[in-house]
Amino acid sequence: MDARSNTGMQVIYGAGRIAEFLGIGRRQVHHAAECHGLPVFKIGTTVCARPEAIAAWISAREASADEARKAKSTDWTPGGPEADPSAADLGFAIR
16 A cells, blocks of 8 residues: 555555455456445546545445345244235245
8 A cells, every 4th residue: 555645644546456455356446436436536547545435435335234134134024935925926835
């Protein structure tokens, strides 16, 4: 990681170094930035990121995954699928 700032703010320069930091491939860095909101910016043509911004992005994704998991667990039907009245609409018996 390169810290090329005299303000004390660290910046990771290059998709390769960002990939190293995250433990993923370079192409995955570009994909995560384009499709999943990985917080990167460019200085000239070089992709850069701040470690703090990446950590916050990961924390936010973890929190949303936890919320989705909790919401999914509340969809549970007591007694299993055979107790679900909508199962009768399938046209066959569930044993």
